[in-house]
């Protein structure tokens with residue numbers, strides 16, 4: 001059974017309110033985020049994704065509106081805000097900026113030690129977190145952070161968040177600046193975290209391509225409101241609306257749509273290039289079996 005970890009109800013947020021520069025970032029946003037799932041927030045630039053992330057992390061108040069965390073109103077006087085802060089870990093855009101210690105071991109242990117963990121406990125947490133992100137502890141603990149590759153820095157930043165043992169981890173545009181290999185590795189890492197740790201993962205991105213093969217649910221945002229939500233295939237079935245919102249369709253779907261111009265029955269809700277390949281093979285087999293020779 002799915003439990004809601006977060007629920008936003010009619011949340012609004014205006015930056016620089018009561019100034020000539022006021023910007024309405026959220027305009028009555030309502031959505032839910034279940035536990036132990038990967039939920040993606042997808043929308044074009046300035047649709048409000050980062051503002052939602054800041055609200056979930058407790059950095060911005062969700063008023064007017066209401067934010068529920070595990071069924072409790074975050075703004076209620078009895079709510080323990082410390083519980084929210086310790087339950088939510090955020091990997092912000094350019095997570096390299098979250099690294100500030102000289103060595104990997106020192107950087108990842110900073111959070112646990114600050115929280116009062118003993119040296120032995122902190123060592124255990126750092127070891128587990130580094131192994132979880134695919135950086136062997138003995139190999140990496142004494143490495144200088146400035147000498148790491150971009151992908152390794154991102155992993156160290158994620159390990160720093162994992163070492164705090166959050167119940168939910170939020171990634172805000174985590175692929176920015178990574179090369180295709182770094183992207184593939186990070187996607188595999190996020191999938192691994194979900195599978196092995198049962199973590200609740202929230203993934204904010206302007207790229208639908210990044211999330212269709214990963215997310216259980218996708219919320220599509222448009223100018224501070226929820227446009228629509230659904231499982232990846234349900235979202236891809238609304239290709240025309242996505243294009244209207246300025247969201248680029250994943251490559252596999254773009255190719256499938258071209259194929260559909262020739263074969264009207266060709267499926268267009270393919271999540272990955274592998275699925276597209278499978279759909280082409282199946283379609284060809286069907287065509288051959290039915291003996292039809294179409295263009």
Ligand SMILES: Nc1ncnc2c1ncn2[C@@H]1O[C@H](COP(=O)(O)OP(=O)(O)OP(=O)(O)O)[C@@H](O)[C@H]1O
Nearest residue numbers: 015023025043044045046047048049050051052206
């Ligand atoms: N600190 C801020 N001060 C003033 N306006 C802001 C601030 N942060 C965001 N905004 C404005 O709020 C709106 C929503 O921005 P937000 O960053 O939440 O959207 P986003 O979907 O994450 O965009 P992007 O993909 O470009 O990061 C935009 O119009 C943005 O200019």
